[in-house]
Ligand SMILES: Nc1ncnc2c1ncn2[C@@H]1O[C@H](COP(=O)(O)OP(=O)(O)OP(=O)(O)O)[C@@H](O)[C@H]1O
């Protein structure tokens with residue numbers, strides 16, 4: 001039937017291209033003047049931003065304090081290893097669960113809201129987590145944070161890989177990204193994802209056709225916090241430490257900028273583009289000027305003013321102009 | 334005598350000190366088209382809001398198929414088989430017409446927390462969504478975005494979304510609002526074609542339209558039902574005569 005909804009493949013060519021790009025990075029990244037650790041950082045932010053976009057792009061729910069859950073994941077990972085002595089897998093699992101629980105708790109207080117009130121509440125809660133991280137010295141290490149987190153050996157049962165080198169970390173972060181990106185790709189095309197998008201566009205109507213709106217908003221927040229927690233855990237592993245700055249308002253603002261600049265509102269891959277673009281801009285612009293964030297901020301403002309659909313949106317309209325075809329709906333395809 | 338499909342008694346609603354409904358009752362029999370008319374600001378839409386869960390009534394009782402549904406949330410009422418359209422349109426604007434109806438299907442409701450399967454492969458949902466579009470004459474626009482449709486098509490989709498939820502009882506709030514003669518004619522045909530498939534309660538200003546479709550009509554004025562009966566009986570009503578002269 002021509003009018004039927006387009007089916008979503010399990011994996012798209014984009015998944016493969018992104019995976020290949022990063023998998024081969026150890027061989028070319030130093031040749032273009034960059035370094036493997038940068039790849040790790042980009043991947044961490046890609047995971048964080050992709051999970052964040054479930055909330056912002058698909059749910060239309062602006063969380064401006066999402067760094068808190070990234071931070072909860074980072075601290076939980078570090079604490080699990082330092083205080084409980086858990087291995088890599090259990091520490092990762094605990095980090096995800098801790099971030100999801102923190103998210104579920106916050107979501108319970110904010111999910112009846114939307115728009116600016118929602119955003120303000122997320123900022124307030126985000127600051128609470130940051131404050132706890134700074135003040136609860138005996139657990140979090142205060143301003144210094146958690147130090148001396150180890151990079152344990154990655155044990156797959158049939159083989160074991162040390163994560164000490166940054167290239168190994170890069171491959172590990174890539175594996176996590178592949179899992180997350182497939183999971184979220186499935187999610188946004190599932191009945192759940194469809195209903196979530198509908199709720200973004202019209203909460204009232206969604207309730208009147210029988211969907212439990214509150215539960216969707218609550219669960220979308222919780223899921224995106226779980227993903228943020230995973231990103232935070234990998235960040236802690238890579239940095240071998242966790243510190244209050246990872247849950248600061250800055251951090252929360254960065255992920256919003258990445259998603260918007262990349263085009264998360266119109267494309268599933270927008271956040272990925274945004275994360276790559278942001279970290280590269282930080283490194284490349286940062287090499288020339290201390291004030292790189294100012295330039296980036298100006299760019300961000302320009303984009304919001306003139307091309308709110310971001311880089312992915314610009315690419316989409318460029319392609320639409322190149323291949324004139326009957327314009328069909330779909331939004332976040 | 335079987336019980337009515339929907340029965341509302343003694344409904345009252347006030348906003349602050351503004352009394353909008355007082356002691357309103359309604360009985361809707363299965364299979365009928367029940368009209369509701371009345372001047373602007375009479376309280377017709379508020380009556381729908383109270384029946385479908387948007388507002389809780391201050392007093393009174395609503396039963397649907399014998400079950401007390403007074404004051405339930407919109408979602409709970411919808412899940413029991415009551416759907417509504419809106420006077421001001423309420424669509425999922427960025428989605429295609431097909432997704433608009435699909436999201437409303439009971440199949441999507443049942444599978445709503447399925448995070449992994451592809452929604453496009455839920456055949457029962459897609460088929461029902463397509464049938465709803467066909468019912469309102471929009472099958473050719475299935476893959477057009479809701480916000481890109483013409484005003485008349487959006488009006489039709491508004492009904493299509495309600496139909497896709499497979500309701501036993503359908504509330505339509507001024508489905509012809511803003512339409513010209515031709516559009517009104519199309520919606521009249523559409524509603525006529527739904528007769529007997531689903532029970533309908535229909536708010537309408539256009540008397541010719543309403544008198545041609547409804548089996549029974551209630552006239553609401555100042556938040557009260559001032560007259561009710563078959564279209565024939567109501568033609569003799571002085572209020573109706575006066576306002577049809579005006580129209
Ligand atoms: N939420 C509200 N708060 C305060 N007053 C309200 C509210 N909703 C409706 N009213 C008032 O109640 C009265 C009835 O409104 P309602 O929308 O039910 O009328 P209606 O019969 O549907 O009119 P129309 O034919 O114009 O659609 C109006 O005077 C309106 O101003």
Ligand SMILES: [Mg+2]
Nearest residue numbers: 377378379420
């Ligand atoms: Mg009205």
